[in-house]
Every structure is written in C-alpha cells, then in structure tokens.
Amino acid sequence: MTHLPIPLEVLYAGLAGTVLALFVATATNKWSLRVFFLLALRLAIGWHFLFEGLYKVQTYYTGPTETSKPFSSEPYFRAAPGPIGAKMRKEFADYDAEIASKVKAPEKISPSDFANLKFEEQAAKCPAKVAEQLDAMQQSAPEALKAAAEKELKDADASEAKSIKEADEAEQRALKGELTDAEKAQVRVLAEDERRKARNAADARREQLRERLVAYEKFGAELIDVIKPQENGAMLVTQLEATFKTLKARTEEELKSVPTAELKALADIDAAEERALTGKLTDAEKAKVAAKAEAARKQAKEKAEKSREDARKKAEDAPVAVRDAKARYARWVYGVDARDSKVKGISGDAPLSGLRRIEHLEWLRRKAKEAEERATSGLGNGTGTDSKRIAEFRMDAIAAEADLARDANAFISELKKDLNGGKAPDESPQESRGQLLDRVTMWFLVAVGAFLMGGLFTRLACVAAAGFLVLTYLAHPPFPWFPLPPNTEGNPLFINKNVIEALALLVLACYPTGRWLGLDALVLRPFCKYKGEAPVA
Secondary structure (H helix, E strand, O other), rough: OOOHHHHHHHHHHHHHHHHHHHHHHHOOOOOOHHHHHHHHHHHHHHHHHHHHHHHHHHHHHOOOOOOOOOOOHHHHHOOOOOHHHHHHHHOOOOOOHHHHHHHHOOOOOOOOHHHOOHHHHHHHOOOOOHHHHHHHOOOOOHHHHHHHHHHHHHHHHHHHHHHHHHHHHHHHHHHHHOOHHHHHHHEEEHHHHOOOOOHHHHHHHHHHHHHHHHHHHHHHHHHHHHHHOOOHHHHHHHHHOOOOOOOHHHHHHHHHHHHHHHHHHHHHHHHHHHHHHHOOOOOOHHHHHHHHHHHHHHHHHHHHHHHHHHHHHHHHHHHHHHHHHHHHHHHHHOOOOOOOEOOOOOOEEEEOOOHHHHHHHHHHHHHHHHHHHHHHOOOOOOOOOHHHHHHHHHHHHHHHHHHHHHHHHHHHHEEEEHOOOOOOOOOOOOOHHHHHHHHHHHHHHHHHHHHHHHOOOHHHHHHHHHHHHHHHHHHOOOOOOOOOOOOOOOOEOOHHHHHHHHHHHHHHOOHHHHHHHOHHHHHOHHHHHHHOOOOOO
C-alpha cells in the first residue's frame, strides 16, 4: 500500500504498535494461544479491509493518472455470471432497457417501406424516449440555429476578406521580390521539383534514343538478310545500308544534343528561381503570378459563398430542425441509414444501422446462451477451453450491448449539439446508483477495517464484513460451469478466498475479541454484563 500518501515510517510504526498490542493482550490472557491467533486473525483481516478501502478512497479523490484509475466496481460486475451479477450491472447502467427504449423500433416496418414514408411520418415513428429528449429543445433550437447561422455568415465574410487580402499581399510580394521565408522555401521546392522533372525527361529521352539505335541495328540486319538473296538484292542492300546509316547518324547527333538541352533547361529553371526570389520577373512570369493570385481570390469567394449558402439553409431549416433530427434518428433505428460502428472481428469502422446492430447483439446472446447450456449440462469446464469460450461469448455480448447503448446516446448527443447551434447543451451528468454504491463500498471497507483494528463493535463489524464478502461471492461464484473472475489466483472450485475469509470473520464474531484487545472493553462495559472470562489455552 505504498501508493497511499502515508509515510512509510507511519505505516511501520502502526504495524509495530499493532504487534506490540497483540502480545500485550495475549500476555494479559495468560499467554493463551487461542487468544493470540484469534486476535492476530482479526487484526490481519482488519488491516486488509482498512488499507484496501483507503487505497480506493485515494484513487477516487485523486482522479485518473498515468499509473492508476479511480476505483470502480463496474469492470468486476461487467461479466459477473452469478445471481446478483445482472442486478449489479443495472445499478451502473441498464443497457438492455436503454436499447429497448432508444434503439428497438416501436413498429415492425421494413427499411424499404420506411424509406418511402414522408419526412413527417418518419419523425413521428422516432422512439418515444428519444423524441421526448429532442422535443425538449423545441423552444431553444430555432433561436440557437439562427444565432449559429448569423455567426457563420459573419465568419464567412471575415474569412473571405482575410483570404483575398492574403492573396493580394502574396501577389505584391511576388512581384516585388519581398517573399516571406515560407514563400522562399516554397519557390525553392517548386524549382527543385522542376529540376527533377527536367532530369527525368532528359534521361527518358536518352533511353528512347538508345533503344532506337538498337532497333535500327537489329531491324536493318534482319531486313538485309531477307532482301539479299532476292534479285537485285545487292543494290537494295546498298540503299538500305545507306538509309540506316543516315538514320543512325541523325539519332546519334540527337543523342549528343540531349545533355546540352538538359543543361539549358536547368539553367532556365535556376534563372526563373532567381527572378522569383528577387522580384525581377518577366512579363510571362508576372502574368502567372497574377493568374495564381486571381485563382486564390476566386477560390476564397467560392468557399465563402458555400459557407453563406449553408448558413442560410440552416436558418431556413431552423423551424423544422427538431422534426428533421427525429427523422434522422428514426432512419437509423429502422435500418434505412447506417453509422460507422466498431464490431469485433472487423478491422476499421463498419457502417451499420440500429436494426443490424440489434440483430448482431441477439446473435451474440444466443451464442453465449448455447455455450452456457452445453457447459451446464456437462457440469464441468474440462481443460478450461469451454469456460474460456463461454466467458468470451458473454463478454462479447455484454460489450456489444454496452457499445450499442453508448453509440445511441452519442447519436442523440450529436443531434442535440446540432440543434443547439453546434454547441453541446448544458446537461449535468447524473450519477448512477452503481457509482454511489462504489463510494459507499470504499468507505464501508475503511470503516469495517478501522472497527476491526480498533476492536470497536467488533462482532457487528465481523458480520458486516462477512456479508460484504458473501455478496462478492454471489457476483462471481467459482462454479465449474462459470468462467473464473478477472485476476483470479489459482483454480478455486465452489470455495474461494472470499468464502474462507467470510468464515473466518463469522468465527471471530463468536468470540469477544474486542474485549480482549479493543475499545469494546470500554464502550460496551457500561451496557453489557461481562464477567471477564479469560479463554483457556
């Protein structure tokens, strides 16, 4: 527990004091071994509960860090197969209920038939719970959208003016040779790109001419071999040889001129680069600069006009924005439109509708149920393969259920944000009962641990701690047909460490250990008759 902000010296001192008190209490009771081990057991369990609770409290109030996360029992209950597992999951979030009220279609309509409905009819078939949330924005949505549209119009005007001004300034700098460092770097990059193209063109031309020479040589030899045996072949051969000789000479001359042309092209590029950097442009280059600036101004105007058009449309659609939002959601629910989703086994995003997501979820649930039924009928998990497969199916189903509910809520939040002019509406997050139970649990552990360590209300603390351990057992019982809970040590069968510790606490509840060592001797003496028996070793 060195993660706690408690100096090690304090921990060592507390541990030493606890051990000393244990020996003093044992000596007071005539060195009874029963007293010693019962007190040692109580103090050990109390120490365990106390510092486990303190660590959870510390993580909760510190918040998420690079090395730890705030305490939450949700991951433990997420795949809990025990009798109270499903109940505890619903304390954090009732995903099944959310899916039933937000994702399942209220009516049975095929996607093709739903797509043929009017927009008003589609909006009317939006799930009631979602429609209620969107209708709540009926008053504020038009004003928020109009305000957002007005802001977008102003932003479009400002953006257009800024872009045109930047294009004008860039044009003037290019004409005067007063380029910024970034513009100079761009000129050099473009010049280097032109040089690369010139070198590649020269290399391609050389290769082409060399291939032509080889072709002349090969084709001429083959043609001469064919013509030579014929009548008047000698005369034709002489003519052909003269022709091919002229062609080869012309090609060789052209090949020799390629380096000169390459050097000239590179020199022209160097000169153009120098003129661009110094502003000493030719008329043609000035015309190119002006054309580039005009293109930038035209692009800025087109972009601004498109933004204005979108803003005007948003303002015009403001009165029916809620209706359109409900229709969008309903189209997803009834399988008309798809949204990108994460599905196990598929890399990247898969476009799926709410209807397809529910079908996939039902398939995963059936697979998990079938696997559980097979394992239960066999009353065993063999080598552990079946148990792992069941755990995988169950986790896949639970994860798909949680993902679907979260994605539906994310879609609703996205629609609300659109209705609120692009800003998320102010909504205070509601704390789930599971989160409240987490806070109660960590302080319960601290309190029970402190009572056991201090020997105050010891029997009550023992019974309460045993009850807590029984609840954790019922969430993840180590039955052979159930998968083992996360981070389980060993291979427990029906009996695990929680059962053993609960039994030990119940044994302690049968003895007055708080009177042997603790505050019970002071607090309970005025209210309870106690003869001060000392247990016999």
